[in-house]
Amino acid sequence: MHILAATDFSTRSQRALRRAGLLARDSGADLTLVHVVDDDQPSDLVALESREAGRILGEQTGAIPELCGLRSRALVVEGDPFDGIVRAAASTGADLVVMGAHRKQLLRDILIGTTIERVIRTGPFPVLMVNREVDRPYRTAMAAIALSEPSVNAIRTSRVLGLLGGARLALVHAFQPLAKGQMFYAGLSQDTIDGHVADERLRATKELTAFLEVNGLDDRGQSMHIEEGAPFEVISKAVEQLNPDILIIGTHGRSGIAKALLGSVTEEVLRSLDVDILAVPPLR
Structure with a gap:
């Protein structure tokens, strides 16, 4: 396995280098x-x-404890940050790109997207965004799962990359009882509405269980959390309650103007949540 860790020499990037070094050490990967x-x-x-x-890259390989003694090399490329990272990942055959959390630049982020978002959109590489301090391997993981191939691919990829290791995995799934609003405006009782929501939760649970079984992801060691609400709201609340070390999420392929400008659950997650995030693009 080969890990590419991108740095702009900021504190954010140093956390990414430390996490990349820890992952490379645990998996025996080249870096x-x-x-x-x-x-x-x-x-x-x-x-x-x-x-x-x-010169600085050379100094860091000897100064950062997680990088000492690893098979690693330094690479300097020229160009736009996101394009340079994608080209470097392609040229090195990277299986994983590790980056630090991005600086918030509101207008630029809205119109163009952050460097990390553009790397995820443009390249076929799983990208790990490191938000938190690095002091241990990942012990708890959370995967945002929909009934879709990107979700399956994200979980499988995280296992292949060895990111889960012995981590406890929680699966979080959002459902929305579409008739709830209509029932409310029709004046139905709260008990009737609650009963409908409970039925929808049971249906969502059965569908998710069957989906996991069909895709070979029905591991008894993992927990399932099926919650009512919009996907980002459910994911955000679950991160707050479960406090995972890493959040795993699959991205949906888009093209053209939609790919460049429209928001998505993944982009909202990347911009808003203070947790390490593995974003996995769809299979190509």
Whole structure:
């Protein structure tokens, strides 16, 4: 396995390097550290920054405890950050890209998307966004699961990558009883509405159980949490209550303007939740 860890030498990125080192040590993976130098500036300055970046990367491999003694190499590329990371991941045959949490730049984020979102949209690589301090392997994991192939692929990928290890996995599934609002406006009693919601929860539970069995994901060691509400609301509340070390989520493939501009549950999760997040793109 090969892990690519991207850094801009910020504190956020240092957490990503530490997590990547810990993962590489536990799995025996090869590790590449990459820094992207902006090439939209005079060539002399690009060359200077590239040399300095190479020096700093070399220092970090010896200074960060999680990187010491690992099979790792430093890579400096030129270009736009997201494009440089995607090219580096492709050239190294990366199985996983690890990045630090992004800076919040509201207008740019709305119109273009953060670097990490653009890497996820553009590349075929699973991306781990590290938000929290690194002090141990992952012990608890949560997967946001819908009845879809991306959810199945996300869980399978996390297992192949060895991210779960001995971690306890909780599956969180959102359901929305569509008739609830109509029943409320029709003046039906609260007991009747509650009964309908309970029936819908039972139906959702049965559907999820059957879905997991068909896809070979019915592991008795995992827990299931079926909650009423919109997907992001349910995921956010579950992260707050369960406090997992890592959240696993599958992304849906989009193209054209929809891919560039429209929001999604994954993007809302990436921008809002303070937890390490593994975003897995669909199979291609």
